[in-house]
Amino acid sequence: MSTIAQPIPAAAQASRPSLAGLTRAGLADALRGVGVPEREIKMRTGQLWHWIYFHGVTSFDTMLNVSKVLRATLADHFTLARPEVTSAQVSKDGTRKWLIRMPSTGPFDKGAEIECVYIPETDRGTLCVSSQVGCTLNCSFCHTGTQRLVRNLTAQEIVQQLLVARDQLGDFPGLTPPTDGLIPSGEGVRAVSNIVFMGMGEPLYNFDQVRDAIAVLSDGEGLSLSKRRITVSTSGVVPEIANLGDQAGTMLAISLHAVRDDLRDELVPLNKKYPIKELLDACRNYPGVSNARRITFEYVMLKGVNDSPREAKELVRLLKGIPAKINLIPFNPWPGTKYECSDWETIETFSDIVFNAGYASPVRTPRGRDILAACGQLKSETEKMRARARLMLEEQLALSSD
Template sequence: MSITLDISHSSPAAEKARTDTEKPSLIGMNREDMAAALIAVGVAERQVKMRIQQLWHWIYVRGVTEFSAMTNVAKELRATLERHFTIARPEIIAEQVSRDGTRKWLMRFPPRGAGKPVEIETVYIPEEGRGTLCVSSQVGCSLNCSFCHTGTQMLVRNLTAEEIVAQVLVARDRLGDYPDATPNQDAAIPSEGRLVSNIVMMGMGEPLYNVDNVKKALLIFTDGDGLSLSKRRVTLSTSGVVPKIAEIGEETGCMLAISLHATRDDLRDVLVPINKKYPLKELLEACRAYPGLSNARRITFEYVMLKGVNDSLTDARDLVKLLKGIPAKINLIPFNPWPGSEYDCSEWDQIETFAQFVNDAGYASPIRTPRGRDILAACGQLKSETERLRKKEREALESVGLNEADLAMRAMVAGHGED
């Protein structure tokens, strides 16, 4: 049974976020940015390094949402920080929990400049001994991959480094993934270890079309004094923005995943239209040159299984031939249907036959277990919930006095239903 939780009116963090929209957030700043910000509000330069270490610890290790909780910071400085900055979280419009324990949050970020508030989705996938957070990098997407639900939503804007990092902090808040924290009672979490142990940049958007903000966020994820995730547990997935692949590898050291899905340019042009700009030959050359690539640091190639489109044994042979010489793992992804999709998922026997051929050729080829399908949280299904409501539906609901949170909740129920 899947459930939808309306927590948009009950979150103190949401109320705090509404009142702090004009203040810059310390979340997402790197150390250089934070140093400049502190000096600008009167912190002595000789104290800046120490203050940054304190703030870094409280924000990323302890997960505090109020400066007043920073007990080893002088009271006067706490007051200064409160006047000038915020560490508030985005507003959580709704939270859904799948029958398999997968969680999806619909988050709203305040306006940036003259813009409007925006909403994105973030997904948490619990497994025994680990928990993976699927993080978004853009509001919407511009790539228009024909099998992907997110691609049917227009690109609104890039997320800032703050907004990318905040998704991780929200997930840790909701799961109780901080020292001395009490897990949310209805959270489905691993039985031991860190709850958010892995991060994948596989949510809404193309990360390498927002490379500067994504780089800053990835370096915060792997900073040893803060979130302290291993670089081998942080993966960036790209559809193939070739000129940025080496840059992200050199500057962050993260793991790389390629949204491949086809072995021929003519088919990939349809499934992943960015292929028209960066065809397979260029993409595979960039993969072979990826910094740090080795048998211990393989590239993951994602391959969605589409019935009668790319799932034949000929396709399997071509896939093995295409990736020859690249240390790689191939994730086979059963297609996750969504309303209006023109594709069907391959038959399970065909997926297993395909996987066996690739595995026999020497490549690990796990079949990804679909997670969160009942709440549209699976691979390729993310899309801001309120965007799904047609204009007439929104007008009808607004005419009876429902607010934005009510609209979002109704969109979820109308879009997926409850078991």
């Protein structure tokens, strides 16, 4: 058995688009484009869907219930390629981070690069996916926010992140999991059981593509992730919150981080457009919200900034009437930041106040800090590394010419 799915050469990818990651409608259109009769479209789409998303195949030759003629036609026009993994890191705690390069979309696009993080536990594995290349929100405490927005990811590119992860983790039938870290296993346990849209970008600024990707991720005949195990985190794009509940039906997480508008304006500049009251009103009206489907409020603990007992009590007051849990996130430092993580005693005091008010208030254990894969740390360093390499080369040339 193969350890991971074998990549398709870049030259082949450039000339033939990949079907991996497409929606059902996208697969149907691809089949029409190569002359499959309309009366067969639904059946053939279902066959492709099963092979691509249940079995995770990377070759049309393995689709044994598809005719040889159609398999040859598909191979002539398409691939089942995943994006290229240009860098893979494994943290000492088992967290994995992949730098993924998407195929070029034109002569001026060398291939967008995003980061995707996998966090394993003994009984589950969570994949943190990106929805944009870069970010436009400029949250002052977030490393990812220091990278400019390049473009939105397509639904296909979002889904492909899960395909890459399952390939790398041996999470498709016939693949063998790697042995260099914790990978959940056991009867009925998948290596990737949960998805969080908490990577690069603001998901609700790419709503249509995120919604379509969720439909693929949660389809019971393929990747089959429960919508209750898919969480979309937003910094507060209020107009799209109801749409997320109505059209996607996932769990909702809110990056709150402050209880006063003046401070949140600084930490999360989007607050200037959608202040705390509007945001919380949207949460109270989120479709399907209940004690069984609580909204998660994320609160990063910043030393001397937002971590006082008074702010903990105000947080409880603000969330009154909202079925909620509060994730307290120790700040993950990154090069150049002006913030520090709150002392552990301060975090525990804050947590106790919230807990005693009746809210679950787990303190998120920092994961992947050593590979800059923890919450708020995601940012592609590739461009910086290339710039340093160019500078070193220029210096070497200058020295050699003296």
